[in-house]
Amino acid sequence: MNIIYSAIHTQHRPAYELYDGVRSVYPEVSERIEVIKSALLAENLGKVMHPRRFPVSYLYTVHSKQYVEFLKNKSFSLSKDDNFFPSYFMTDTYAPLTKGTYIAAKEAANIALTGADQLLNGQRLVYSLFRPPGHHADSHSMGGYCYFNNAAVAAEYLSKRGRVAILDIDFHHGNGTQHIFYDRSDVLYVSLHADPSKKYPYISGFANETGIGEGRGFTKNYPLSLDISEELYFKKLQKALIDIQQFAPNFLVLSAGFDTYLHDPIGGLGLSIPFYYNIGKAIQELHLKTLIIQEGGYAVEDLGKIAIKFVKGLGGEENE
Ligand code: OKP
Numbered sequence: 001m002n003i004i005y006s007a008i009h010t011q012h013r014p015a016y017e018l019y020d021g022v023r024s025v026y027p028e029v030s031e032r033i034e035v036i037k038s039a040l041l042a043e044n045l046g047k048v049m050h051p052r053r054f055p056v057s058y059l060y061t062v063h064s065k066q067y068v069e070f071l072k073n074k075s076f077s078l079s080k081d082d083n084f085f086p087s088y089f090m091t092d093t094y095a096p097l098t099k100g101t102y103i104a105a106k107e108a109a110n111i112a113l114t115g116a117d118q119l120l121n122g123q124r125l126v127y128s129l130f131r132p133p134g135h136h137a138d139s140h141s142m143g144g145y146c147y148f149n150n151a152a153v154a155a156e157y158l159s160k161r162g163r164v165a166i167l168d169i170d171f172h173h174g175n176g177t178q179h180i181f182y183d184r185s186d187v188l189y190v191s192l193h194a195d196p197s198k199k200y201p202y203i204s205g206f207a208n209e210t211g212i213g214e215g216r217g218f219t220k221n222y223p224l225s226l227d228i229s230e231e232l233y234f235k236k237l238q239k240a241l242i243d244i245q246q247f248a249p250n251f252l253v254l255s256a257g258f259d260t261y262l263h264d265p266i267g268g269l270g271l272s273i274p275f276y277y278n279i280g281k282a283i284q285e286l287h288l289k290t291l292i293i294q295e296g297g298y299a300v301e302d303l304g305k306i307a308i309k310f311v312k313g314l315g316g317e318e319n320e
Pocket residue numbers: 019024094133135136144145170171172200257259266295296297
């Protein structure tokens with residue numbers, strides 16, 4: 001399995017987030033990605049490849065030019081240790097800008113696009129391994145550690161060549177991804193996540209959000225109770241997989257967040273490390289060309305073990 005990776009992510013290093021206006025530790029750290037990369041390599045599950053550079057116009061397919069330029073200019077204008085909270089183009093106070101934010105976020109999109117390209121060139125499974133994550137980033141706004149919506153950029157690119165299903169298994173609902181494709185019938189968005197009446201992003205992810213206009217029926221949300229068992233989680237996952245099967249896509253974009261893990265410091269749905277094999281396996285049984293897109297997961301010490309199980313379930317070792 002190809003693992004698309006670049007060290008540029010380390011340039012994005014926010015000092016803190018604001019929780020109800022109070023500074024608190026920023027869990028979306030560089031080690032997350034490094035730990036996953038080392039673990040997958042140690043288990044011989046893949047080889048690292050570097051991304052191509054795509055023109056910035058690829059971002060304009062899902063984000064407004066005003067938003068992209070704002071982010072770029074603001075980020076470049078900052079000094080080395082600034083941790084800036086803009087008053088515009090943001091949905092919450094969990095996505096500060098730093099000097100390296102634009103370059104890292106742009107590189108994340110390059111990694112997602114490079115992975116998508118490899119699916120078009122015949123790969124069955126590719127892991128686009130990057131940070132910052134993307135699924136909370138909307139067409140005009142950053143939020144929840146996300147700046148550019150990497151899954152959406154990749155899905156949009158793939159949608160020119162076939163039908164695309166996005167399966168989002170991060171602990172948090174991907175409000176940005178949902179919104180970007182909300183009125184479209186050629187890209188299905190299916191998400192399993194913690195009940196948004198209890199957990200971030202609060203504003204969306206309810207079961208009655210199913211799409212609009214032509215997109216009606218092409219958004220599916222499975223909000224989950226915080227004390228869900230693995231057994232019930234698996235049943236919900238199977239429902240989500242049936243939705244995808246019925247849609248009969250050519251490509252699967254998998255927004256893979258590992259913050260559903262039992263010991264995750266900000267998420268935590270009680271899922272154990274071995275259970276990620278079962279999740280991966282169930283998804284593999286769809287037999288779709290699959291692009292793994294990194295979203296959340298903050299239990300740094302265990303992320304490597306989780307990623308190994310997940311990739312093994314997905315059949316990553318059968319690929320060279
Ligand atoms: C990003 B992703 C705890 C509050 C956390 C923001 C969550 C962003 C999650 N300090 N709120 O979906 O993993």
